[in-house]
Amino acid sequence: MVRADAQRNRAKVLETAIEAFAAEGLAVPVHEIARRAGVGTGTVSRHFPTKESLFQAIVSARVERLVSEARALATDRAPADAFFAFFAVMAAEGALDRGLADALVGAGFDIDAAADATGYDLNGHFDRLLRAAQEAGAVRPDVDFADVKALLAGCLARERDAADPAARERLVAVVRAGLHPPGGPGEGGSATTTTGAENR
Structure with missing residues (x-):
């Protein structure tokens, strides 16, 4: 079972990515999305192994x-x-x-x-x-x-x-x-x- 904090982190990354991609396009790098979400790039990668998988979810x-x-x-x-x-x-x-x-x-x-x-x-x-x-x-x-x-x-x-x-x-x-x-x-x-x- 996914821990509650992991679920919160995933939701935070997804929300941040939606806002970033919508405002600036797909060129926004993953490390910038992680920074804005207040998590490490490793956290982003655990939930979304590639940038494509992140945008796929969106x-x-x-x-x-x-x-x-x-x-x-x-x-x-x-x-x-x-x-x-x-x-x-x-x-x-x-x-x-x-x-x-x-x-x-x-x-x-x-x-x-x-x-x-x-x-x-x-x-x-x-x-x-x-x-x-x-x-x-x-x-x-x-x-x-x-x-x-x-x-x-x-x-x-x-x-x-x-x-x-x-x-x-x-x-x-x-x-x-x-x-x-x-x-x-x-x-x-x-x-x-x-x-x-x-x-x-």
Whole structure:
């Protein structure tokens, strides 16, 4: 049985890491997380042998929540609205959490492997939303999921550097307009990009 003080230390390390990664991204070293948590690096290593395992523990809950959001959108909204709303969710989540943004764009952490380990296929759900929107004629057919991830990465990079708080919403609107099939509006839903993620 894990001792109560060990459980407290693990919780303290996890809470500190969540705050550090969210504010500063994945570049924060483990020894700095240990210092901020008031424990030794050996304590961190006992609970999380690698930095990847530490972020795995953090990302699991986020991936589960994002997959639940994707499922709900697929059920409750028209295909175009579901896809663009989820794109906006991902952009908003990345803006709130630099560590997640780093992971989403493949900088220093394999979020695909982390998602697979949780049993929640985040990219698979996102890709299905894309294909449903394409089948509905709302997204140009020559776009693939790699294109969508590149566009998301661009939105996250701009958000990180921009002083304008409306930069993300503006870029998501530009992405939405650019993904419409040539020669048609391809709306299939409202143009609203505001998400609950922005209020969390």
